[in-house]
Amino acid sequence: MAKERTYKTTGIVIRKTKLGEADRILTFFTPDYGKIQGFAKSVRKTNSKLSGHLELLTYSSLTLTKGRGIDTVIGSQNIDSFLSIKNDLYRISYALYMAELIEHFATDEEANPELFDLYLGCMKELGRTPYPLYLLRYFEVNLLTNTGFRPEMDQCVICQTEITRSNHGGFSPSAGGMLCSNCRDHSHYYGYPLSWRTCQLIKDLQKYSWEELENEPPDSSILNETEMLLKRYITFTLEKEVKSYAWLNHLRLLADVK
Amino acid sequence: MPELPSDPINSLIKELSSLPGIGPKSAQRITYYLLRTNETQVTALADALITLKKKTKLCRICCNVSENDICSICSNPNRNPTLVLIVEQPQDIVAIEHTGAYHGRYHVLHGSISPTEGVGENDLRIQELLARLQDGAVKEVVIGTNPTREGETTALYLKKLISPLGIKVTRLARGLPFGSELEYADDTTISNAFEGRQDF
Ligand SMILES: [Zn+2]
Numbered sequence: 001m002a003k004e005r006t007y008k009t010t011g012i013v014i015r016k017t018k019l020g021e022a023d024r025i026l027t028f029f030t031p032d033y034g035k036i037q038g039f040a041k042s043v044r045k046t047n048s049k050l051s052g053h054l055e056l057l058t059y060s061s062l063t064l065t066k067g068r069g070i071d072t073v074i075g076s077q078n079i080d081s082f083l084s085i086k087n088d089l090y091r092i093s094y095a096l097y098m099a100e101l102i103e104h105f106a107t108d109e110e111a112n113p114e115l116f117d118l119y120l121g122c123m124k125e126l127g128r129t130p131y132p133l134y135l136l137r138y139f140e141v142n143l144l145t146n147t148g149f150r151p152e153m154d155q156c157v158i159c160q161t162e163i164t165r166s167n168h169g170g171f172s173p174s175a176g177g178m179l180c181s182n183c184r185d186h187s188h189y190y191g192y193p194l195s196w197r198t199c200q201l202i203k204d205l206q207k208y209s210w211e212e213l214e215n216e217p218p219d220s221s222i223l224n225e226t227e228m229l230l231k232r233y234i235t236f237t238l239e240k241e242v243k244s245y246a247w248l249n250h251l252r253l254l255a256d257v258k
Numbered sequence: 259m260p261e262l263p264s265d266p267i268n269s270l271i272k273e274l275s276s277l278p279g280i281g282p283k284s285a286q287r288i289t290y291y292l293l294r295t296n297e298t299q300v301t302a303l304a305d306a307l308i309t310l311k312k313k314t315k316l317c318r319i320c321c322n323v324s325e326n327d328i329c330s331i332c333s334n335p336n337r338n339p340t341l342v343l344i345v346e347q348p349q350d351i352v353a354i355e356h357t358g359a360y361h362g363r364y365h366v367l368h369g370s371i372s373p374t375e376g377v378g379e380n381d382l383r384i385q386e387l388l389a390r391l392q393d394g395a396v397k398e399v400v401i402g403t404n405p406t407r408e409g410e411t412t413a414l415y416l417k418k419l420i421s422p423l424g425i426k427v428t429r430l431a432r433g434l435p436f437g438s439e440l441e442y443a444d445d446t447t448i449s450n451a452f453e454g455r456q457d458f
Pocket residue numbers: 156157158159160161179180181182183184
């Protein structure tokens with residue numbers, strides 16, 4: 001969509017960077033223009049009319065004007081501030097992690113309404129579901145599918161043999177999915193071992209809606225294994241460490257101590 | 259014109275540009291201003307910069323910037339030692355002291371937790387805070403981190419760490435700013451203002 005000189009859209013603030021004394025550069029994920037940046041003047045002052053409407057992880061309507069470099073935000077109004085996560089350390093941290101993934105995977109200035117719907121839907125669900133870690137896995141798997149990095153779980157990525165309970169030979173991030181046991185033994189790809197139930201869970205996450213999945217949450221050992229595997233795959237795909245992983249690990253240790 | 263590292267004008271412009279809020283244009287303007295200024299004035303500025311670095315350290319108790327091992331607030335017998343207000347930056351103390359409304363002590367974290375920027379517990383003065391809370395002298399901790407997503411994350415995290423120590427944890431009220439209009443307030447601020455409403 002070509003932008004007018006002054007244009008309106010909606011977006012979720014996925015990143016903010018301080019600029020000068022009191023300004024910010026914000027990164028929005030929008031349904032109309034994909035990932036865009038906006039300059040927000042004086043939003044770090046307590047009397048700014050815009051600041052709360054432009055805080056990290058808020059979904060707001062936006063009015064921007066085109067600039068020579070970066071566009072300037074001239075108006076904003078909350079649509080959804082995801083109030084049900086605001087007093088929960090864990091859920092805020094999960095939401096920040098999702099924002100970081102969107103920042104890495106979404107394309108600049110290119111509309112991707114399906115990805116926006118996935119992200120917005122997961123942000124809303126995060127404040128409601130009793131299974132936030134399960135929801136994060138659903139988000140990751142569908143984010144990967146949407147952006148063209150869907151891991152192959154149904155057949156061996158080398159020989160195309162169907163992957164079954166008896167022949168599954170592990171998961172190879174660099175090959176892009178499952179290996180059969182034969183190819184694992186006879187190719188240069190390394191297959192990280194995973195249980196058959198984890199393999200099935202990822203297939204289910206690729207196939208079913210969240211409403212269907214939420215009725216049958218997996219047990220925590222399967223969920224942990226899935227998390228480790230996806231973390232490995234995402235890190236390989238991005239070719240960099242996702243910064244939030246360190247914090248999520250830290251929180252997990254804190255919870256285990258209690 | 260080739261940029262030589264030894265060129266005094268360009269090297270000053272480069273140093274100034276790295277400061278927060280100063281772009282290359284401002285850096286250039288300041289450099290040429292200093293070039294025209296008399297030497298006494300420039301020497302005073304240079305001395306002030308060096309003194310800032312050489313003569314200040316972090317207070318051993320509260321981590322505020324100080325000229326001595328213990329800052330003037332921590333060593334003041336009139337400040338309530340059982341009450342500690344946690345802030346993100348030394349500048350926050352300046353704003354609060356200006357009101358004269360607070361008589362306890364402080365603790366400066368030097369930042370806030372920001373998982374997506376890679377800022378975690380070890381980048382902040384949290385271990386120093388926990389160490390100072392061990393002896394039971396502090397009865398109440400007031401969390402005064404900013405009402406931003408990072409400030410809230412930090413506040414919730416600190417509450418989790420401090421509550422098990424049996425110390426009362428409170429949070430500075432996050433509501434409607436004075437001089438603003440309700441009509442323009444965002445949802446989070448209004449929601450916080452309701453949660454923090456008081457008998458009147
Ligand atoms: Zn094979």
